[in-house]
Amino acid sequence: MELPVNPPLEPMLAKSVPEIPHAAGMTYEPKWDGFRCLVFRDGDQVELGSRGGKTMQRYFPEVVEQVLGQLPRRCVVDGELVVIRREPGALPRLDFEQLQQRIHPAASRVRRLAEETPAEFIAFDLLAIDDEALLTAPFPERQARLAGALAGVTPPVHLTPSTTDPAVAEHWFQIFEGAGLDGVIAKPPDLPYAPGKRSMFKVKHARTADCVVAGFRWHKSGPVVGSLLLGLYDEQGGLRFVGVSASFTAARRRELLDELEPHRVTDLTGHPWAEWAGEPGTRMPGAVSRWSAGKTLEWQPLRPELVVEVGYDAMEGDRFRHTAQFKRWRPDRDPRSCDYSQLEQPIRYDVDQVLAGNQ
Structure with a gap:
């Protein structure tokens, strides 16, 4: 060439x-x-x-x-x-x-x-x-x-x-x-x-949402928090995995481990995400995909009691399109109130009309 x-x-x-x-x-x-x-x-x-x-x-x-x-x-x-x-x-x-x-x-x-x-x-x-x-x-x-x-x-x-x-x-x-x-x-x-x-x-x-933190993953550097696993309740009352919040400093990862410790559980018994196993069309927080080859996706369950405000840009289906940004804990929020209804719904538009220049 x-x-x-x-x-x-x-x-x-x-x-x-x-x-x-x-x-x-x-x-x-x-x-x-x-x-x-x-x-x-x-x-x-x-x-x-x-x-x-x-x-x-x-x-x-x-x-x-x-x-x-x-x-x-x-x-x-x-x-x-x-x-x-x-x-x-x-x-x-x-x-x-x-x-x-x-x-x-x-x-x-x-x-x-x-x-x-x-x-x-x-x-x-x-x-x-x-x-x-x-x-x-x-x-x-x-x-x-x-x-x-x-x-x-x-x-x-x-x-x-x-x-x-x-x-x-x-x-x-x-x-x-x-x-x-x-x-x-x-x-x-x-x-x-x-x-x-x-x-x-x-x-x-740029938008924000209040999500339930129902688990976390370890960071590759050692026994500190790598990412928080986020959930939102759907219309049927199920807690859906919607993405992760990550990109913390080393010091913040250590602090998060202490903050999460009172909410940790040893297994998935009674955990809302345990019911997802084998359900068609849903993605478990630890499910392996072609994008995660070679990466450990083991995760630690938490009682779904903590609420965090995160920043996000867009949704891809029922999940965050990109990694969400941690904003602050929301102890004033009831976890059951964290559902999809809080998310802004964009105006439906035809991409073919965009490409044709018909706006």
Whole structure:
């Protein structure tokens, strides 16, 4: 592969800010919830580079075909791989969990999933075209060149919507979450492409929830708390595992062990999560998955008496999309009152309408 910009290459990143920045010439785009992907095409050769520098083309053969069929013969394009869930009676939305399932070692499963849950590519930056590198060009120039190069693409290849109107960006931030999107990206007008640098801005939804702490995992460093296991009560009165809170300092991990000690139990007898064993479609806190290979997921049960306030950005089904952030203990809260009704429900929205620019 001989391109003016060759792999491996780190994508340009964004730093989190609490509000959408307003500045003359700023460009705003939806923040897609998928796998970041740098597409390198040199004739019949295609490489799909991940954010971590690994290649992904073996997992997404259908995307390779999309690139060969629709992208310029020699180009480097930055974008996002997504899976869109389309079901009868429901609005289409991004499905990150189905996208995660595409990373599988078995070639037969990769082929089957490529047919059952095909990925789509959303382009938002142009790094090179033909023999010309565009890394030093300002973003508006790269954006215009990208629009010209991809003017004829059709789904499942997309050109991301964009706007220079901050009011439109604010509107997107409010409604696009219901289609499975993450937030809004803001790009300054004089922005060159800086691999690995946090030169852009991202605004994501930030929320809090009061959860029951019904267990914990040990930290890999020794007998201190690694993560708290969080639960919420469902409409049937069952305590559902919704995720973890982690990222504590070493000192705080030791303190947490002392705080949890009065609530520890020696086994799962009578524990609300003991009833989940063997229940189809649910995930136990210690269940092994393809993402946890080589990691110990043994956990220590606690009586479901403690309530913690955590920060989270979004839900994936009935669980937190990412690790929740510990805020504070809530001794004033009754654990039984910690249910799903407290969670904000995003406005339902059609991701196909987002991609079509019909907002």
